[in-house]
Amino acid sequence: MIGAILIQQTTWKNVQKAIENIKLSGTLSPELINLISLEELENLIKPSGFYRVKARTLKTYVAFLMEGYNGRISSMNRESLEILRNKLLKIKGIGMETADSILLYALKKEIFVVDGYTKRIFERIGITNSRDHEKIRILCERSLRSEGNSIYCFNEMHALIVALGKSYCKKRPKCGICPGKDLCQKKGVKNEQRWN
DNA sequence: GTCCAGTGGT
DNA sequence: ACCACGGGAC
Numbered sequence: 001m002i003g004a005i006l007i008q009q010t011t012w013k014n015v016q017k018a019i020e021n022i023k024l025s026g027t028l029s030p031e032l033i034n035l036i037s038l039e040e041l042e043n044l045i046k047p048s049g050f051y052r053v054k055a056r057t058l059k060t061y062v063a064f065l066m067e068g069y070n071g072r073i074s075s076m077n078r079e080s081l082e083i084l085r086n087k088l089l090k091i092k093g094i095g096m097e098t099a100d101s102i103l104l105y106a107l108k109k110e111i112f113v114v115d116g117y118t119k120r121i122f123e124r125i126g127i128t129n130s131r132d133h134e135k136i137r138i139l140c141e142r143s144l145r146s147e148g149n150s151i152y153c154f155n156e157m158h159a160l161i162v163a164l165g166k167s168y169c170k171k172r173p174k175c176g177i178c179p180g181k182d183l184c185q186k187k188g189v190k191n192e193q194r195w196n
Numbered sequence: 197g198t199c200c201a202g203t204g205g206t
Numbered sequence: 207a208c209c210a211c212g213g214g215a216c
Binding site for chain 1: 200201
């Protein structure tokens with residue numbers, strides 16, 4: 001859950017440093033993160049960037065966890081996907097991607113995580129011309145559910161999209177060496193950027 | 197669209 | 207010296 005918040009607009013390597021700092025400080029628990037000062041938390045998570053905004057979000061999140069569920073994730077997880085998602089989205093600093101990451105990865109709920117890569121890749125491939133988060137999420141869930149074991153498929157597909165986005169379908173795409181070049185229509189890729 | 201902000205790659 | 211990064215708020 002901490003990772004889901006810290007990953008915003010940064011890389012895993014930096015998130016790991018931040019989480020390692022929290023571990024080394026001995027405050028890796030809802031109770032303790034709730035207790036330490038905002039400034040102390042800011043210092044711990046500095047490597048993950050946007051550290052003031054993210055420290056505030058973390059504080060708000062653990063307060064939510066403490067007040068609503070006595071700090072127990074198992075207690076939180078008894079609520080339905082829909083109820084929980086709406087509650088998470090009300091927390092300042094938690095948008096749809098972060099909420100859905102918490103629901104899928106931390107709570108094993110059946111929801112597909114749409115991220116910036118998903119929108120960019122789908123747009124370029126020509127799967128959709130809309131960047132509407134919910135439309136893409138519903139589309140992915142509908143398609144992947146027919147494969148059975150939704151949670152596993154949602155996990156795996158998201159991981160594969162991230163892998164493709166990080167190495168090939170980057171902001172400046174590497175179409176020449178992309179494993180998907182034969183089936184990609186490149187509708188969203190500008191001409192001069194296609195064959196890098 | 198702009199800001200938040202440290203870190204790594206080019 | 208740039209640029210980009212597994213977002214979100216305003």
